Amino acid sequence: MRLSQFFLPTLKETPTEAQIVSHRLMLRAGMVRQQAAGIYSWLPLGHRVLTKIAQIVREEQDRAGAQEILMPTIQPAELWRESGRYDDYGKEMLRITDRHEREMLYGPTNEEMVTEIARASFRSYRDLPKNLYHIQWKFRDEVRPRFGVMRGREFLMKDAYSFDVDAAGARHSYNRMFVAYLRTFARMGLKAIPMRADTGPIGGDLSHEFIILAETGESAVYVDSHFLDQNLLDLPVDYDDVAGLQAAVDRFTSFYAATDEKHDATAAAQLGERLLSARGIEVGHIFYFGTKYSAAMGLTLQGPSGDKVVPEMGSYGIGVSRLVGALIEASHDDNGIIWPASVAPFGCGIVNLRVGDAACDAMAGELYAKAKAAGLDPLYDDRTESAGAKFATMDLIGLPWQLVVGPRGAKAGTVEVKERKGGAKLEMSIEAALARLAGA
RNA sequence: CGGAGUGUAGCUCAGCCUGGUAGAGCACUUGGUUCGGGACCAAGGGGCCGGAGGUUCGAAUCCUCUCACUCCGACCA
Structure with a gap:
């Protein structure tokens, strides 16, 4: 993509309304625009990141055996009356009346709807287990939206819902998601x-929050520092191995980790030096809640011995849009965002310091063509801006690599390769630079 | 929902107290000079001062109401 053609409305100054760093940087980098309190439009740069995050989530859900569906944003109130939550939910639920005076709502979550789908289709215990997920916009009419996309009213969320014949099966479904979450975030x-959590209004007796550490996190957390040394990409991926998954879950829940409200100072003190006190951002939450919805909504199916079975359910959420903000909170510096390669909006930036100079144009053009051909998804800054402005833009939008072509290098036949994280710079040939990025 | 605050140019803000025909910097347009960390010079364009009502000869400025947004608190993926 040529930057001269890309819609990237960056801001030099910080809009007043943005207080925390991720919100400031998202506005400055032209990722989002606020449309109302807690409601955002996603511009190309932000949309690319959002899509990449969603894709990683999708791949790991699929790998763990979940199947993607798509449920609507607008739901009929009737469904929620069945579970009793229409009255329980209060003002957080955005209620809408259609032209026929039917009561509708903008879904804050989908337990009722997915249970209805299951009720309409599942007949036998042989239909289970199933895990259905979707990635959809939700709305919770927060009293006080804040922190940009981290606590918006409208937000993109992945939520999965598992159905099992019995508690043991449900436990396995839970463990699958538990491991999938560790992999997804890694x-x-x-x-x-993962931290043991209250089940809140969703109900149930087994629940973990997944919390990432960031200085600006919303809640205080206490964690065994040895957890941070674990290699999470090393996890088992045989999702049918019941004992293996349980062992993995047991291992990762054996570390002390607690949010403020669950913190046990006495137990934590035994960790001594290993106790890390930090702040965190919740990016995922998983629940096992048994038959709460299946029983209330009459989801039953034929069991193996002719009896009725009420399926055991769980639900598993990941805040996809929140993750965009959370990632920035966890990875930035004074100059801007520092994207991890896996979610970066572009693979690298190419900076032509002297647009109009024949040697620079030729070299940058060649680099751009080759980087594209190599699948590096480059963003080529071909604008006639000053060098300083271009560097500032690149640092702000946080692409993992910057390939700088200037008169100096053009003469020597080299480009400068700068790694955004850490800022290390090296001069090398075009071929070496491309090889360096391809190998990263 | 309680408390506090802010709405003036695309952005950051001044002007308001003490009413008198709306300003700066950045951004934008044109021309020129520059060119390795948000360049410089010159000339331009752009705002019914959030909205409604009131006071006044006259309101961005004073009064009333209203809407929006932000912050602190209680609450949450």
């Missing part, structure tokens, strides 16, 4: 720490 360059 692929984004994040260490997400």
Whole structure:
């Protein structure tokens, strides 16, 4: 993509309304525009990141055996009356009346709807287990939206819903998601720490929050620093191995990790030096809640011995749009964002310091063509801006690599390869630069 | 939902107290000079001062109401 043609409305100054760093940087980098309190439009740069995050989530859900569906944003109130949550949910639920005076709502979550789908289709215990997920916009009419996309009213979320014949099966479904979550976040360059959590209004008796550490995190967390040394990409991926998954879950839940409200100072103190006190951002939450919805909504199926079975359910959420902000909170510096390669909006930036200079244009053009051909997804800054402005833009938008072509290098036949993280710079040939990035 | 605050050019803000025909920097347009960390010179374009009502000869400025947004708190993926 040529930057001269790309829609990237960056801001030199920070809009007043943005307080935390991820919100400021997202506005400055032209990723999002606020349309109302807690409601955002996603511009090309932000949309690319959002899509990449969603794709990683999708791949890991699929790998763990979940199947993608897509449920609507607008739901009929009737469904929620069945579970009793229409009245329980309160003002957080955005209620809408259609032209026929039917009561509708903009879905804050989908347990009722997915249970209805299951009820309409599942007949026998042989239909289970199933895990259905979707990635969809949701709306919760927060009293006080803040922190940009991290606490918006409208947000993109992945939520999965598992159905099993019995508690043991449900436990396995839970463990699958548990491991899938560790892998998902690890692929984004994040260490997400599972912490035992309250089940809240969704109900149930087994629940973990996945929390990433960031200085600006919304809640205080306490964690065994040895957890951070674990290689999460090393996890088993045989999702049918019941004992193996349980062992993995047991291992990762054996580390001390607690949010403020669950913190046990006495137990934590035994860790001594290993106790890490930090702040965290919740990016995922998984629940096992048994038959809460299946029982309330009459989801039953034929069991193996002719009896009725009420399926055991769980639900598993990942805040996809929140992750965009969370990633920035976890990875930035004074100059801007530092994207992990797996979610970066472009693979690298190419900076032509002297547009109009024959040697620079030729070299940058060649580099751009070759980088594209190599699948490096380059963003080529071919604007006639000053060098400083171009460097500032590149640092701000945080692409993992910058390939700088200037008069100096053009004469010597080299480009400067700068790694955004750390800022290390090396002069090398075009071929060496491309090889360096391809190998990274 | 309680408390506090802000709405003036695309962005950051001044002007408001003490009413008198709307400003700066950045951004934008044109021309020129520059060119390795948000360049310089010159000339331009752009705002019914969030909205409604009121006071006044006259309102961005004073009064009333309203809408929006932000921050602190309680609450949440």
